[in-house]
Amino acid sequence: MSPLKQHLADTIITSMKAREIERVKVLRNVHAVIKQIEIDRRIELEDADVLDVLQKQLKQRQESLTIFTENDRKDLAVKEQFEINIINEFMPKQMDDSEIAALVSSEIAAQGATSMRDMGAVMGELKKKTAGRADPGLISKLVRDALQG
Known part of the structure; x- marks a missing residue:
């Protein structure tokens, strides 16, 4: 298992023990996407591939955040921002x-x-x-x- 996938799995367990239900939902969702890709392609994803998946997940949520903000749906925008923040924890430091x-x-x-x-x-x-x-x-x-x- 790649170090990034292991970190994700460990974080899910830690969050479950801390009873952070919303956080666990987001992490499990991301983990499920990674697993589905591995099953579909019949390969084990490396860290670079996992980063690509995380980046796509971030992009989807950022697009949703923009739409929700434009349509004055603060409740949904807050949820999307929460998910973006959690996924960003697994991303490397961004270049300026x-x-x-x-x-x-x-x-x-x-x-x-x-x-x-x-x-x-x-x-x-x-x-x-x-x-x-x-x-x-x-x-x-x-x-x-x-x-x-």
């Missing part, structure tokens, strides 16, 4: 915008990328280097801006 911009610039220079045709190769490398530590949408925007400008 200046770190991401520097990494994008150095990767474009390292590959000698000059046009949008090179974007796929640049994004592939950046995805590996920033796994779980940066928003892929932001990285994509920065790469696109750098290659178009």
